[in-house]
Amino acid sequence: MTPYIRKAAALCAVLLLALLVNVTRVQVFQSRSYDDNPANRRGAIARYGQPRGDIVVGGRAVTGSEDTREQLRYERTYTNGPLYAPVTGFASQLYGTTFLEHTEDDILSGADPMLAPLPLWNDVTRTLNPGGKVVTTLNAAAQQAAYKGLGSRKGAVAAIEPATGKILALVSTPSYDPAELSGTDSAVKQAWARLNGDTNKPMLNRAIRQTYPPGSTFKVVTAAAALDAGVVTDLDAPTRSPDPYRLPGTRTLLTNEFDDCKDASLRYAFEWSCNTVFAKLGVDVGLDGMARTAANFGFNNRKLKIPFSVAPSNFDTKLDNAQLALSSIGQFDTRATPLQMAMISAAVAGGGSVKAPYLVERTTTKGGGTVSTTGSSTLHEAMSPSTSMRLRELMTDVVEEGTGARAAIRGATVGGKSGTAQHGIDNSGMPYAWFISWAQADDAMEPAVAVAVVVEDAAARRGAISGGGDAGPIAKAVMEAVLGF
Amino acid sequence: MMQPGMPGTTLAADAPAPAVRLPRRRGIEFSLLVVAVLLSVYGYCAVGLAKNGTVPPGAAGYGAGLGVLALLAHIAVRLRAPYADPLLLPIAVLLNGLGLVLIYRLDLETPGDAAAPTQLIWSTLGVALFIAAVLLLRDHRVLQRYTYVSVVAALLLLVLPILFPAVNGARIWIRVAGFSIQPGEFAKVLLAVFFAGYLAANRNALAYSGRRVWKFKRLQLPTGRVLGPIVTIWLLSVGVLVLERDLGTSLLFFGLFVILLYVATGRTGWIAVGLLLACVGAVAVGWLEPHVHSRVQDWLHPFASIEAGQGPNQLSQSLFAFAAGGMLGTGLGLGHSILIGFATKSDFILATAGEELGLIGLSAVFLLYALLVERGYRAGLALRDPFGRLLAVGLASIVALQVFVIAGGVTGLIPLTGMAMPFLAQGGSSVVTNWIIVALLIRISDSARSQYDGTAAP
Numbered sequence: 042m043t044p045y046i047r048k049a050a051a052l053c054a055v056l057l058l059a060l061l062v063n064v065t066r067v068q069v070f071q072s073r074s075y076d077d078n079p080a081n082r083r084g085a086i087a088r089y090g091q092p093r094g095d096i097v098v099g100g101r102a103v104t105g106s107e108d109t110r111e112q113l114r115y116e117r118t119y120t121n122g123p124l125y126a127p128v129t130g131f132a133s134q135l136y137g138t139t140f141l142e143h144t145e146d147d148i149l150s151g152a153d154p155m156l157a158p159l160p161l162w163n164d165v166t167r168t169l170n171p172g173g174k175v176v177t178t179l180n181a182a183a184q185q186a187a188y189k190g191l192g193s194r195k196g197a198v199a200a201i202e203p204a205t206g207k208i209l210a211l212v213s214t215p216s217y218d219p220a221e222l223s224g225t226d227s228a229v230k231q232a233w234a235r236l237n238g239d240t241n242k243p244m245l246n247r248a249i250r251q252t253y254p255p256g257s258t259f260k261v262v263t264a265a266a267a268l269d270a271g272v273v274t275d276l277d278a279p280t281r282s283p284d285p286y287r288l289p290g291t292r293t294l295l296t297n298e299f300d301d302c303k304d305a306s307l308r309y310a311f312e313w314s315c316n317t318v319f320a321k322l323g324v325d326v327g328l329d330g331m332a333r334t335a336a337n338f339g340f341n342n343r344k345l346k347i348p349f350s351v352a353p354s355n356f357d358t359k360l361d362n363a364q365l366a367l368s369s370i371g372q373f374d375t376r377a378t379p380l381q382m383a384m385i386s387a388a389v390a391g392g393g394s395v396k397a398p399y400l401v402e403r404t405t406t407k408g409g410g411t412v413s414t415t416g417s418s419t420l421h422e423a424m425s426p427s428t429s430m431r432l433r434e435l436m437t438d439v440v441e442e443g444t445g446a447r448a449a450i451r452g453a454t455v456g457g458k459s460g461t462a463q464h465g466i467d468n469s470g471m472p473y474a475w476f477i478s479w480a481q482a483d484d485a486m487e488p489a490v491a492v493a494v495v496v497e498d499a500a501a502r503r504g505a506i507s508g509g510g511d512a513g514p515i516a517k518a519v520m521e522a523v524l525g526f
Numbered sequence: 527m528m529q530p531g532m533p534g535t536t537l538a539a540d541a542p543a544p545a546v547r548l549p550r551r552r553g554i555e556f557s558l559l560v561v562a563v564l565l566s567v568y569g570y571c572a573v574g575l576a577k578n579g580t581v582p583p584g585a586a587g588y589g590a591g592l593g594v595l596a597l598l599a600h601i602a603v604r605l606r607a608p609y610a611d612p613l614l615l616p617i618a619v620l621l622n623g624l625g626l627v628l629i630y631r632l633d634l635e636t637p638g639d640a641a642a643p644t645q646l647i648w649s650t651l652g653v654a655l656f657i658a659a660v661l662l663l664r665d666h667r668v669l670q671r672y673t674y675v676s677v678v679a680a681l682l683l684l685v686l687p688i689l690f691p692a693v694n695g696a697r698i699w700i701r702v703a704g705f706s707i708q709p710g711e712f713a714k715v716l717l718a719v720f721f722a723g724y725l726a727a728n729r730n731a732l733a734y735s736g737r738r739v740w741k742f743k744r745l746q747l748p749t750g751r752v753l754g755p756i757v758t759i760w761l762l763s764v765g766v767l768v769l770e771r772d773l774g775t776s777l778l779f780f781g782l783f784v785i786l787l788y789v790a791t792g793r794t795g796w797i798a799v800g801l802l803l804a805c806v807g808a809v810a811v812g813w814l815e816p817h818v819h820s821r822v823q824d825w826l827h828p829f830a831s832i833e834a835g836q837g838p839n840q841l842s843q844s845l846f847a848f849a850a851g852g853m854l855g856t857g858l859g860l861g862h863s864i865l866i867g868f869a870t871k872s873d874f875i876l877a878t879a880g881e882e883l884g885l886i887g888l889s890a891v892f893l894l895y896a897l898l899v900e901r902g903y904r905a906g907l908a909l910r911d912p913f914g915r916l917l918a919v920g921l922a923s924i925v926a927l928q929v930f931v932i933a934g935g936v937t938g939l940i941p942l943t944g945m946a947m948p949f950l951a952q953g954g955s956s957v958v959t960n961w962i963i964v965a966l967l968i969r970i971s972d973s974a975r976s977q978y979d980g981t982a983a984p
Contacts, residue, residue, distance in 0.1 A: 043907060045789045046919055050903040052785070053926040057896050060930060061889060063939040067848045068885040075849030080832040080842065083850050083862050 087169055089113035089134060094149040094172030094407060096129050096141055099181035104129060113225055122218035124188050127211050127246040128179060128400060131219035135229055140246070141175055141400065144348040148173040148404045148412065155412045171407040178207035178402045182522035187212040190515030195497035197247035199380040200519050203387035203479060203491045205417040206396030208347060209523055217243040249351045252376035253495055256462030257314045258475045259371030261385050261432060264311060266334035267322045268428040276431055279304040286317035289362035295320055311435040312443035314459065316370050323369020324362050331369060332358045337421040339384050339395055347400045354381040371462060379493045382477045387491035389436060389456065390479035393429035395420045445478065447513040453524055454481045459513060471498030476512035480520035490523040492516045548975045551612040552604050558616035559596045566592055566623025569858055573631040576859030591646065592623050595653045602657040607972035611905060614971065617898045618964045621949035622649050622957065627858070628878050629952050632871050635864035641871050641952045648954035652961030659965035666969050670913045673723030677759055680716035683709035684766045697770040710775050711955035714924055715962055717763065717779060722916035725790035728752050729912065733791040771817055774931050774945030780804060781927040782920060789919050825941035840866055840874065844936045847877040855884025871952040873944050876936050895948070899926040902967050908974035918970045921963045
């Protein structure tokens with residue numbers, strides 16, 4: 042019997058060997074592919090197993106993490122959620138991430154190898170680092186002022202530091218609280234359904250993802266094109282433009298809100314927003330010149346990221362002269378995001394160059410060690426410095442004497458441009474009220490802020506809508522906040 | 527274990543050995559028991575530290591309980607089986623202790639469904655039966671008298687659950703006073719006793735009588751009179767199992783039957799016939815039973831349900847768990863094997879070991895089982911009575927086959943069949959049965975190692 046017992050024992054040894062070989066296959070050779078299987082929840086569990094890093098505004102975290110002790114353990118919390126939602130976005134266990142939560146996810150979740158003291162160590166241990174911080178360029182006071190200014194109205198505000206491109210405020214209303222989307226319970230699903238079904242689109246980031254006809258605020262671009270092209274050389278010389286202006290090749294007559302636009306000077310036309318003068322100037326500059334200047338300001342740029350992508354603003358490059366005339370006063374197919382309009386204002390204030398707008402000042406480890414910083418960079422020289430000087434003058438006049446009087450700030454030089462944009466079929470929609478401006482404290486070397494405000498409809502106030510009236514005070518509040526007044 | 531100067535072949539042969547008293551090695555057993563208990567307590571503390579940052583409040587009680595059980599078992603062995611193999615008891619204590627740690631660890635993920643306290647009660651009962659068996663069973667050869675009683679009892683135990691409602695598709699449980707009992711577990715030991723007793727009595731007839739098939743000597747069919755009863759009983763047990771849909775145990779009985787038949791008769795033909803029967807049986811069952819068919823499909827395509835958009839099934843979750851453990855493991859308490867869901871604490875307990883202890887820890891667990899099996903085989907080799915030898919081989923093979931079937935199943939080596947990992951898995955009947963198996967192996971190894979003093983009957 043003995044040899045047979047030995048052979049049976051050998052069989053058991055073979056079985057043991059088979060087990061050991063197989064677990065080695067599973068645990069060593071195929072482990073990576075099993076780990077990466079999308080149905081494997083361990084990635085999500087690890088991701089939510091530690092507190093997410095914070096997004097910082099003005100030295101204070103506007104996000105937080107709450108330990109739920111559930112499987113996906115830490116939930117995102119937000120302080121002043123609706124105020125910062127267009128910047129932070131949401132970080133949801135169920136619906137993923139948006140905006141900074143999305144683009145800075147590697148830092149916030151701790152997956153970024155740069156967060157580790159020894160980057161290669163993570164490959165060995167396959168663990169996450171503690172979540173890092175994202176320090177934004179936002180000015181908390183400006184953000185608050187913009188949000189408060191918009192109040193219950195639908196609209197958006199974007200504010201930029203002209204010299205650098207730092208985004209100081211990015212507000213969209215109506216807003217929502219991203220905290221509602223944190224977690225896994227049924228309330229999150231209900232909130233998701235409610236927010237998506239809301240006709241006011243609270244999750245739409247109007248400051249960067251919605252384009253509007255810019256209306257008269259676009260006249261800054263047309264003026265820059267006319268000055269740079271030499272179509273206008275003297276701000277105070279008559280422009281030889283009729284009132285009303287018949288759109289080239291049509292019988293349509295273009296009129297003005299204010300009087301005395303016939304043959305008005307560029308200064309007067311800009312101050313009082315003469316449609317006829319700018320329509321004609323656009324045609325005089327020509328499609329190429331207008332399109333080039335618009336593109337240099339940032340129109341038709343599909344790649345702009347701040348670091349999340351910005352909807353491209355549109356200036357058509359194939360237009361007949363009638364369409365060009367309308368496009369030159371910010372109508373027809375011209376559309377711009379509030380951020381784009383803030384970039385225009387900033388370019389005027391900042392000597393003619395368009396800085397790449399950015400929202401992330403720097404990223405750090407949990408302990409505060411810098412991981413990366415964003416530097417200022419120039420996208421384009423939108424106009425010559427002399428043209429920018431003259432546009433500053435024109436915009437300053439608007440606030441001092443024209444339609445932008447309500448944005449004036451004592452102790453600072455303020456330039457502005459109001460706009461009222463018609464839209465809808467036969468212009469049936471409630472007009473959009475625009476105001477773009479910049480401000481420089483009297484004792485400062487350079488302008489501190491450029492801002493664009495759009496109010497979608499000041500319902501029941503049709504006829505009285507004017508960019509200066511509705512949007513101007515909001516811009517003023519934002520500028521004062523940045524100036525510290 | 528052998529004295530210097532004693533030729534190794536002497537032990538292995540069927541010839542009587544010289545009257546030599548082997549060392550008792552009870553001190554070694556005690557030291558190893560201390561290590562086993564300390565390792566278990568260490569694991570228990572590690573779980574608490576990882577999950578809550580503190581040593582769990584029950585650590586002292588757990589350590590004391592396990593220590594007392596181990597000590598009582600050790601005293602029983604000292605009193606009545608002083609020559610027993612010193613490795614068997616420490617391995618059993620360590621595996622049982624580790625099982626309690628793993629179940630306690632999984633309990634933390636399922637508040638309101640604590641299985642560890644129940645498991646501790648069953649373990650206590652198992653150790654109590656171990657002590658009783660060691661104290662009361664003075665000679666394993668007594669069991670040979672109960673060959674046919676065993677088989678009747680085994681069949682009764684197997685049939686019993688048919689009268690009870692099915693749980694999760696298998697009719698293998700009976701519920702008594704809130705406790706679920708799996709009578710089939712106890713039937714394993716009884717069947718091993720029966721196989722050993724019957725084959726010991728009839729092995730010569732099986733090996734040397736009967737007609738020759740194929741004219742040459744390789745395969746010789748025994749007479750129906752000899753073969754009939756054993757095949758009938760085997761078919762009965764397997765038939766019952768197919769009815770109860772407990773394929774793991776069915777596979778185990780089959781393997782046990784083939785191994786013991788081979789060891790008893792020494793005829794390789796039995797292996798061939800066994801494999802052939804196994805294939806026929808597997809195909810037939812796979813064809814007739816959708817339950818089995820789907821298990822085979824899962825084995826062949828573990829991620830099919832994921833690709834179909836239905837999420838991972840248990841096997842893929844189990845594979846994910848093993849993979850997450852990698853070489854070193856996540857550490858006790860830090861894995862997510864609870865994702866496996868149903869049966870994490872029972873059939874899939876090994877996945878927790880794999881994830882949290884890694885390949886290294888898992889290999890150590892496998893080697894513990896291998897050592898247990900090897901000591902069982904060694905006791906069988908050292909013994910002289912055919913019944914004892916077959917019983918030792920049978921009991922060791924039960925452990926080996928059971929580990930292979932369930933470990934192979936949860937790691938994707940073979941199709942998954944429900945079965946309990948000896949000592950580790952949640953399951954009272956299983957723990958109790960395994961303690962009885964170890965008790966019998968202790969008894970057998972004591973006989974094997976003490977017979978050389980010349981007092982034992984040949």
